[in-house]
C-alpha cells in the first residue's frame with residue numbers, strides 16, 4: 001500500500017479496508033429478515049420523538065445511477081433488490097421522487113444544499129460549491145455529530161467543495177475487485193469497488209461508532225455495472241447487466257446493514273438510501289446519463305428506515321425531490337436546513353403513517369441540465385423538465401432554438417409519446433414555470449470555478465465522462 005494513501009489521523013480508512021475486503025465477498029449473503037433485523041416495532045409517536053433523541057446516527061447512502069423503477073419496491077418484476085425491498089416494507093418509501101439533474105455534480109449540489117441547479121449556479125464542469133453554502137454535514141457537525149464521507153465519484157471530490165462540514169472526507173483505497181467480480185461498463189476504468197467503501201465504513205464504526213455519527217457513502221458499483229456470479233441473474237444485455245449490478249449492490253448493503261445490526265447500531269440509526277440520477281437504455285436513442293432530463297435519468301428512489309420498524313411500512317405518494325431530502329432528514333431530527341427550494345416532508349410521513357389523506361395538489365418539480373456542461377468553449381444549453389401530476393413538460397434547448405415537449409404518464413407510462421400539440425394550455429402553463437425557473441439566480445452570485453488538474457480530469461474520464 002502506498003505510504004501517501006495512509007492518513008495518520010484516520011488510519012482505519014486505508015489500513016483496514018484490505019483486511020476486511022479479504023472476507024467480504026465470501027461473507028455477503030442475504031439473511032432472512034428476523035435474523036438481521038433486531039429493530040423494535042415503532043409507532044407514529046416514535047417518529048415524532050426522534051426530535052428529542054440525542055443518540056440517533058445517520059447513515060446516508062447514495063447509490064449512484066439508480067433508476068427507481070428497477071427496484072422491486074418500486075414495482076419491478078425482477079428480484080433486483082430483496083434487502084432494500086424488505087427494509088422499504090418496514091420504513092418509508094417515497095413513491096415519486098425526482099433528481100434535480102442527470103449529471104452527478106449538479107444533482108449532488110442540489111441534494112446537499114436543497115437548492116435547485118439554477119439557484120446553486122453549478123451547471124458546468126469546473127464550478128465549485130462556494131464557502132457560503134450551508135451543507136448538512138456542517139449542521140450535523142455543529143450539533144456535535146461526527147461527520148464522515150466516503151465517496152468514489154470524482155464529481156463529489158473536495159475539489160468541488162463537497163467536503164464542507166466533514167471531519168473526514170475520503171476516497172477509499174482503490175483496491176481491485178475480489179475474484180469473480182466483473183465490471184461491465186466499457187467506459188469505466190476507475191479503480192476500486194464499493195466493498196472497499198463499506199469495509200472502511202465498518203472499520204470507522206468499529207473504532208468510533210460509540211459516539212454519535214453521520215456517515216455518507218457514495219456507492220458506484222451500479223454506475224460501473226459491477227456484479228459477481230451470484231448476482232448475474234438477469235441476462236447479458238446492457239440493461240440486464242445493470243440489473244445484475246443492482247442485485248450485487250443490494251448484497252453489499254445487506255452486509256453493511258447486517259453488520260450494523262450485529263453491533264447493535266441499527267436500533268439507533270436513521271438510514272436513508274437515494275441516488276443522484278437514473279440511467280437511459282436507448283428509450284430515446286441514447287444510453288447512460290448526463291445528457292437529458294427525461295424520466296429515465298431523473299426518477300430515482302428515496303427510502304428512509306427508522307431505528308425501529310414500522311408495521312406496515314409507509315408510502316408517501318406525493319411528488320418529492322432531492323431538494324426535499326435534507327430538509328426532511330434534519331426536520332425528523334429536530335434540526336433545520338434554512339433557505340432552501342425544498343421543504344420537509346415530515347408532515348406527509350406522519351400523515352401517511354397515520355393513514356390520513358395527503359393535501360391535494362403539488363408544486364411543480366424541476367430537473368435541469370446544461371447540456372454543454374463539459375464544453376468550456378460552448379454557450380450553455382439549458383434543458384429543463386417540469387413535472388406536475390402525471391404531466392412532464394420538457395424544454396430542450398438547441399443551438400437554433402427551443403423544442404417543447406409534453407408527456408402524460410397516465411396512459412403512456414414510459415413517456416414516449418409527445419402530446420405537446422394536443423394540450424397547448426399545459427405547455428403554456430408548465431413552460432411559463434420553466435421560464436420563471438431559468439430566471440432564478442444564486443444568492444451567492446456566480447459560482448466560483450477552478451482549474452482542474454490532469455489527475456482529477458483523469459479520474460473523471462475514467463468514469464466515462466467526456467471532459468475536456
Ligand SMILES: [Zn+2]
Pocket residue numbers: 064065103104153223276277
Ligand atoms: Zn452519478
